[in-house]
Amino acid sequence: MRFISETSSDGVREQLFTLDEVPGALWTPEGAAGARPLILMGHGGGRHKKDPDVVAWARRFVVECGFAVAAVDVPGHGDRPKDERYDKIAIENQARVAAGEEPAPLIAGFQALVARQTVPEWRAALTALQRLEHVGVGPVGYWGVSLGCGLGVPFVAAEPRVRAAVLGLGGALAAAEAAARITVPVEFLLQWDDERVPRAQGLALFDALASVEKTLHANPGKHGEIPEFETDSTLRFFERHLGQGRRLDTP
Template identity: 55%
Template sequence: MHSLRFTAESSSNGMVERDFTLGDVPGVLWSPASGTERAPLVLMGHGGGQHKKHPAMTGRAQRLVTGCGLHVAVVDAPGHGDRPRSARDEQDIAELRKAQAAGAPEGPIVVPYNARLAELAVPEWQAVLDALQELPEIGPDGPVGYFGIGLGTAIGVPLVAAEPRIVSAAFGMNWPDALFETAQQITVPIEFAMQWDDERIPREASLALFDAFASKEKTLHANAGKHFDMPRFEADSAVRFLARHLGRTVTSAP
């Protein structure tokens, strides 16, 4: 049983950043710089080819921490960030680049690749959550949210389905193939974002995944534009959604 070990700490713009490791899993925990009261936690999953401190992660964390008083944790997915790629990872990525160069569909490659990473990442995330809830500023009884797009959804859907401590989740932009049955097990409130003109994930695929969630409260946000055109305001919407279900109020904008 590994214990959480903090390896670095810094503070800026009202947010404390603490790097940590749990076994061989590296992560980062962002917390409010002021105040010692216990606060809820949001787990964030980064996108494919990204890492725990990608600008998208730090920007969303800033909104959640300084605007809502929440803690935010991100870990590097297997084969991402500070974690080495396996030979299988390299093979899958090479096949993906070949398909992209040829203009071929990406789903047949990305779906099984993401599913393999999720199988490894879900128990890692659960161990990290166990360890974070031992911290006095988080505690074992507070609500937990999840926020992940792309690969963050591929890992997040099975994580939320398996983890009763997570009470709400913001997802988006993924294929339903490996997630359909798991999504049917999820009943917590969901916000789901998609790009209506996505050239990588067919519109019908995004709609099918949204439809699969068994949540009584689920909201679909469909924006015009291609895969990488998701508006920045969708992150703000997800922050408001998570804050509402974690019992917080958005008090300021970073």
């Protein structure tokens, strides 16, 4: 793990790093020392580790919960080089959709392929991050919607260190088999009028999760329109499952 830059603002320390050529960002409370919960965040399709939404959520986890948060670029995204193999498939898929094929199975197949690379990358990132003194070996959570769900489901299924996950905006085609191996608590976000993921596919992915505690939060609106109050809910969810106390839940 090689650190590239470090900045601080409003109580949050941001460190950019690379690990085996995977670029990442780590956010921790300024002056943090010792072990704490760590949230790994998976960004959306066409976005990157410092997507404004990712950064906004990360800062709240750091400031309000005292957690460490990290995100790494998915292959072909952010500061990673273009990947000709993935590009070729993406172009082929676009042509197949233009020719009338259903996009959902194509996206599902593509995400499953990329997950074969990202699952080991993210597991390696966890190991490296938890060796840092200001992160340490605390409970781990995962947050990812859309592409972050498609890649997150196989990751959470494979990684026993993850104790709780926020997932959503994804469908069963991509991930039902891996979802059936997830047993940790999950908060699942579904947009009722999602133009990219058919409603039945989202409900089926929630249904496929083997977790005893799983909670579906569905709200009106399109793919990108998760309401602001769900951020509050996510903070409480991770506090409940990863935090020491119940600061936000109790009066």
